[in-house]
Amino acid sequence: MGKILKLHQMLLRKEISAKELTESYIAKVNNENPALNAYVRVTEEKALTTADIIDRKIAGGLTLDLLSGIPMALKDNISTKGIETSCCSKILEGYVPVYDATTWHRLDEKGAVLLGKTNMDEFAMGCTCETSVFGASRNPQNTGFVAGGSSGGSATAVAADLALFSLGSDTGGSVRQPASFCGCVGLKPTYGAVSRYGLIAYASSLDTVGVMAQNVEDTAVVFDSISGFDPMDSTSQADYVPCTVDSLEKSIKGRKIGVPKELLEKADPEVKALLLKSLEKYENLGCFVEFFSMPNLITALPAYYIIACAEASSNLGRYDSVRFGNRAESFESIHQMICKTRGEMFGNEVKKRIMLGTFVLSDGYYDKYYAKAQRLRQCLMAEFEKVFAKYDVLITPTSPKTAFKIGQIQNDKEASFNADVCTVCANLAGLPALSLDCGKDEKGLPVGLQIIGNRFRESLILNMARQFEIARGTESEL
Amino acid sequence: MTVGLETHVELKTDTKIFCSCSTAFGGEANTRLCPVCMGLPGALPRLNKAVVEFGVKAGLALNCKISEISYMDRKNYSYPDLPKAYQISQFDVPLCQDGFLTLSSGKKIGIARIHIEEDAGKLIHRDGEILIDYNRAGVPLIEIVSEPHIESVEEAKEFVEKLRLIMRYIGVSDCKMQEGSMRCDVNVSVSETDELGTRCEIKNMNSIANMAKAIEYEANRQQELLKKGQTVLQETLGFDEKSGKTYPMRTKEDADDYRFFREPDLPGVHISLEEIENIRKTLPELFDAKLNRYINDLGLEKRDAALILKYPKVAEFFEKASTGVKAPQKAANLILGVIFAFLKTESQKEEFKLIISPENLKELVLMVESEKVSNHKAKELLEKMLSEGEGVLAQDIKALDDSELDALCYKAIEENPKVVSDYKGGKEKAIMALVGAVMRASKGRADAEKAKAKLIDILK
Numbered sequence: 001m002g003k004i005l006k007l008h009q010m011l012l013r014k015e016i017s018a019k020e021l022t023e024s025y026i027a028k029v030n031n032e033n034p035a036l037n038a039y040v041r042v043t044e045e046k047a048l049t050t051a052d053i054i055d056r057k058i059a060g061g062l063t064l065d066l067l068s069g070i071p072m073a074l075k076d077n078i079s080t081k082g083i084e085t086s087c088c089s090k091i092l093e094g095y096v097p098v099y100d101a102t103t104w105h106r107l108d109e110k111g112a113v114l115l116g117k118t119n120m121d122e123f124a125m126g127c128t129c130e131t132s133v134f135g136a137s138r139n140p141q142n143t144g145f146v147a148g149g150s151s152g153g154s155a156t157a158v159a160a161d162l163a164l165f166s167l168g169s170d171t172g173g174s175v176r177q178p179a180s181f182c183g184c185v186g187l188k189p190t191y192g193a194v195s196r197y198g199l200i201a202y203a204s205s206l207d208t209v210g211v212m213a214q215n216v217e218d219t220a221v222v223f224d225s226i227s228g229f230d231p232m233d234s235t236s237q238a239d240y241v242p243c244t245v246d247s248l249e250k251s252i253k254g255r256k257i258g259v260p261k262e263l264l265e266k267a268d269p270e271v272k273a274l275l276l277k278s279l280e281k282y283e284n285l286g287c288f289v290e291f292f293s294m295p296n297l298i299t300a301l302p303a304y305y306i307i308a309c310a311e312a313s314s315n316l317g318r319y320d321s322v323r324f325g326n327r328a329e330s331f332e333s334i335h336q337m338i339c340k341t342r343g344e345m346f347g348n349e350v351k352k353r354i355m356l357g358t359f360v361l362s363d364g365y366y367d368k369y370y371a372k373a374q375r376l377r378q379c380l381m382a383e384f385e386k387v388f389a390k391y392d393v394l395i396t397p398t399s400p401k402t403a404f405k406i407g408q409i410q411n412d413k414e415a416s417f418n419a420d421v422c423t424v425c426a427n428l429a430g431l432p433a434l435s436l437d438c439g440k441d442e443k444g445l446p447v448g449l450q451i452i453g454n455r456f457r458e459s460l461i462l463n464m465a466r467q468f469e470i471a472r473g474t475e476s477e478l
Numbered sequence: 479m480t481v482g483l484e485t486h487v488e489l490k491t492d493t494k495i496f497c498s499c500s501t502a503f504g505g506e507a508n509t510r511l512c513p514v515c516m517g518l519p520g521a522l523p524r525l526n527k528a529v530v531e532f533g534v535k536a537g538l539a540l541n542c543k544i545s546e547i548s549y550m551d552r553k554n555y556s557y558p559d560l561p562k563a564y565q566i567s568q569f570d571v572p573l574c575q576d577g578f579l580t581l582s583s584g585k586k587i588g589i590a591r592i593h594i595e596e597d598a599g600k601l602i603h604r605d606g607e608i609l610i611d612y613n614r615a616g617v618p619l620i621e622i623v624s625e626p627h628i629e630s631v632e633e634a635k636e637f638v639e640k641l642r643l644i645m646r647y648i649g650v651s652d653c654k655m656q657e658g659s660m661r662c663d664v665n666v667s668v669s670e671t672d673e674l675g676t677r678c679e680i681k682n683m684n685s686i687a688n689m690a691k692a693i694e695y696e697a698n699r700q701q702e703l704l705k706k707g708q709t710v711l712q713e714t715l716g717f718d719e720k721s722g723k724t725y726p727m728r729t730k731e732d733a734d735d736y737r738f739f740r741e742p743d744l745p746g747v748h749i750s751l752e753e754i755e756n757i758r759k760t761l762p763e764l765f766d767a768k769l770n771r772y773i774n775d776l777g778l779e780k781r782d783a784a785l786i787l788k789y790p791k792v793a794e795f796f797e798k799a800s801t802g803v804k805a806p807q808k809a810a811n812l813i814l815g816v817i818f819a820f821l822k823t824e825s826q827k828e829e830f831k832l833i834i835s836p837e838n839l840k841e842l843v844l845m846v847e848s849e850k851v852s853n854h855k856a857k858e859l860l861e862k863m864l865s866e867g868e869g870v871l872a873q874d875i876k877a878l879d880d881s882e883l884d885a886l887c888y889k890a891i892e893e894n895p896k897v898v899s900d901y902k903g904g905k906e907k908a909i910m911a912l913v914g915a916v917m918r919a920s921k922g923r924a925d926a927e928k929a930k931a932k933l934i935d936i937l938k
Binding site for chain 1: 743
C-alpha cells in the first residue's frame with residue numbers, strides 16, 4: 001500500500017489529524033531544511049489553514065480526496081496565487097503570481113497541504129540545482145553531493161521525507177535525473193497529459209510538469225489527480241482521462257522490454273551493472289528483454305540543446321522588468337533599464353542559453369541549427385514509433401552517473417552537457433518516462449532505472465515500475 | 479513608381495485573439511487584461527475561433543485561397559509595449575494567400591497573403607514619463623499584404639479606400655484609421671528600367687491623405703537620387719506630417735532579425751473546406767456586387783452609387799428607402815443632394831444620425847413618383863423633415879381641399895389664355911401646361927390627376 005493511501009486511512013480513522021500531520025512535517029522541514037536546502041520558501045500559514053479545513057471536513061464526516069491533508073511541495077516554477085514564485089532567479093525575486101497553475105489548482109481543490117516552494121536550477125536550466133540563486137540543494141543520501149537538477153529541491157524534499165510528494169518540471173530530464181540521484185520515483189508524463197498552464201516556461205515544446213514521490217503508487221495517485229485536459233493549455237490532450245492506479249498490480253508477464261545499447265554504453269560500470277541486474281529481475285517477472293541499437297538517441301542531445309535554448313531565448317524575453325519582477329536600480333532610458341536588468345539579474349547559465357538560442361534562430365543560422373535540430377526530432381519520433389511497435393517499454397539508465405560532488409561539474413561543461421544524454425529523448429518525442437531507484441553504488445548513492453513508454457502509456461510504465469518495486473523490495477534491503 | 483501595401487486591420491471580435499478579455503476601444507488604461515495578454519510567466523495562449531472565422535471572411539472577400547492548415551509563429555522583438563517580447567503571428571503558412579482586389583479601372587491588384595496576429599499595447603509619453611496601456615495587447619489583427627502592383631498615388635488611394643470598404647461591408651472591422659484600427663505600411667520603389675528598384679518602407683500611415691503625401695514625396699525623392707546617378711538605400715522610413723517629408727528610421731544593415739519560429743504553445747490552425755463554405759454562405763453582399771447592383775439593377779449613376787457606398791450606413795439607409803420605388807435614383811438624389819448638404823462633415827455622414835427613418839424618405843419618393851409632389855417640393859420637404867421630423871410630411875402633404883384646388887385652377891386658366899385657346903383649338907396635350915401651373919402654384923401639394931380632371935371639367 002502506498003504511503004498516501006495509508007495516511008489517508010489514518011486521517012479517516014482519526015488516528016492522526018491533518019493538523020498534526022502538517023505540524024510534524026513543518027517541524028521536520030524547519031529542522032532539516034537548513035542542511036538540505038530543499039525548500040526556498042516555506043508556506044507554514046497556508047499549510048496550517050488547509051489542514052484545519054481538512055480536519056473540519058473529517059469532523060463533519062464529509063468525503064475526502066485521497067490527497068486531502070497530504071503534505072507536499074511545489075517546484076518554484078509552478079505558479080501559486082499569492083505565493084512568491086521566483087524560478088530561483090534574481091530577476092523574479094518578489095514576483096507573486098495573480099493566478100494558480102492548473103496542476104496546483106487541481107491539488108489545492110483536493111485539499112493537498114502545500115508546505116512550500118522547492119529549490120531548482122535558475123529557470124530550470126541545469127542538472128545539479130547549483131545555478132539556483134539560493135544555492136544548491138543537498139543530496140539527502142550524502143550532503144556532500146548534489147541533489148541533481150533542475151528539480152533538485154523537489155527530489156530532496158521527497159527523498160528526505162520533507163514532503164510526501166512534490167511536483168517538478170521536466171524539460172530534458174529535470175524530474176527523472178534528480179529523482180535518480182536522490183533515490184525517489186520521478187515521473188515525466190507524456191507531453192500533453194498534464195497541463196502546463198502556470199508552469200513558468202523554459203522550452204515550451206519540451207516542458208512537462210512531473211511528479212516525484214516516495215513510491216510508485218503515490219506517484220500514480222498524484223499523476224491521476226493532476227492529469228487530463230485543460231482548456232487553458234492548447235497543447236493538452238483533449239480525451240485523455242488516465243486512471244493509472246488501477247493498473248499497478250497487473251501482471252507484466254510477457255511484456256517486451258527493449259534496451260537501447262547506445263545509452264547503456266554511456267553509463268558508468270557500476271550503473272550499468274545495476275541496470276543489468278534489474279533487467280534480470282524483469283526477466284524473472286516473465287518479461288522478455290532485448291538489446292537493440294538506436295543511434296539517433298545520441299544525436300538527440302545536441303538537437304535537444306538547440307531546440308530548448310531557442311525556445312528559452314524567446315520565452316525569457318518577457319523578463320524586462322516592465323510589468324513584473326526585479327528591476328535594475330539606475331538607468332537612463334527604457335532600453336537601458338531592460339538591458340541592465342537582464343544583465344544584472346540573470347545568472348550565467350541562463351544568459352548562456354539565451355545567447356545560444358538567439359544565435360541558432362538568427363538569420364543565416366536558422367537552417368544550419370534550428371531547422372536541422374527539428375528534422376532530427378522528427379526522425380527520432382518516427383524511429384520511436386517503430387521501436388514501440390516492437391517493444392512495450394524501453395529501459396535505460398536514468399543518468400549515466402550517480403550524483404556529482406557539490407561543485408564538481410560547475411566548470412566541466414561537457415559533463416553537465418552529457419548528464420542529460422539518457423533523458424532528453426523522451427522530451428523530444430513527447431514520451432512518458434519514469435525513474436525508479438534500482439540500487440546503490442559503492443559510495444552509497446542511488447542509481448536510477450528509466451522506463452520509457454509510448455505516448456499516453458503512463459499506466460503501463462507505472463505498472464512496470466510497481467512490479468519492479470515489489471520484486472526489489474522482497475529481494476534487497478532498500 | 480511601384481507601390482506595395484501592408485495593411486493592418488483590427489478585427490472587431492468581442493474578445494482578444496488568445497484570451498477572453500474584451501477588445502473594446504478606449505476604456506480606462508490597463509483594465510482589459512489577464513495573465514495571458516499581459517504575458518505573465520506561465521500563461522499560455524488559446525486561439526479565439528472567431529478570429530480565424532473573421533480572417534477567412536476577409537480572405538474570401540479578397541478572392542484568396544484559404545489554407546486548410548496554417549500555423550502560428552513567434553516574431554521575436556523586444557519593446558516595452560509587447561508583453562511577451564514576441565508577437566504571435568503567422569510566418570510561412572498564412573491563413574489566406576493569392577487573392578486580388580479590383581480597382582475601378584478593372585486593374586487587379588494582387589493580394590499576396592492575409593495572416594492573423596495579435597496587436598501590442600500602447601506607449602503614452604506624458605510629462606517626461608513613459609506610461610503603457612496594455613488594453614490593446616492581444617487585440618486581433620489581420621495583416622493584408624498586397625503585391626507590388628500599384629503604380630500611382632491614385633491607385634494606392636483607391637486600393638486602401640476600397641480595402642477599407644470591403645472590410646467594413648463584411649463586418650470584420652470598423653477600419654477607423656484615426657483610432658488606429660486600420661494602419662498601413664507602404665513600400666515604394668522607383669525604377670527607370672523594367673526591373674523593380676530598391677524599395678523603401680514607410681511605416682504606420684494613419685490616414686489616406688498622409689499616405690498619398692508620403693508616397694508622392696518618397697517617389698520624388700528616389701527619382702531625384704536616381705537622376706543624380708545616386709543609389710537608393712533600402713531603408714525603413716517614417717513620415718513627418720508637419721514637413722510632409724519621409725525620414726530614415728533604420729537601414730537594412732541594422733534591420734530587425736525577428737527570429738521567427740513555430741509557436742510551440744499552439745497547434746496548427748485547422749479549418750475544413752466545409753467550414754470555409756459555411757463561412758462563405760454567411761458573407762453579406764460584397765462591395766463590388768453591391769456597386770454593380772446599384773448601377774445595373776437600380777439604375778444609379780456610377781458616381782452616385784460609389785458615393786452612397788462610401789458610407790455603409792448611408793448605403794443601408796438608401797437600400798431601405800429605395801426598395802419598392804420605381805426610380806431609386808430619386809432616393810439617391812435626395813440623399814446626396816439634401817441629406818449630404820445637411821450632414822456636412824465626413825464623420826456626420828459616417829455616423830448618419832437622422833431623426834427621420836428610411837421609410838419616411840421612401841414615402842416622399844413615392845409621392846414624387848405619383849406626382850403628388852414635385853421634385854422641387856420634395857427637396858424642400860426633406861430639408862424641413864431633417865430638422866423638424868417626419869411630421870412635416872403628414873402636415874404638408876394633406877391634399878389641397880377642393881375649394882383651394884378650384885381657385886388655383888381658375889387662376890391658371892386666367893393667367894394662361896394662350897394655352898387655353900390651344901387646348902380649346904384641339905391641342906389636348908396643352909392641358910398639361912395648365913396642370914403644371916397648378917402644381918407650381920400649389921408648391922407641389924396638388925394632386926396632378928385631380929387637377930387635370932378639374933381643369934378639363936372647367937374648360938368644357
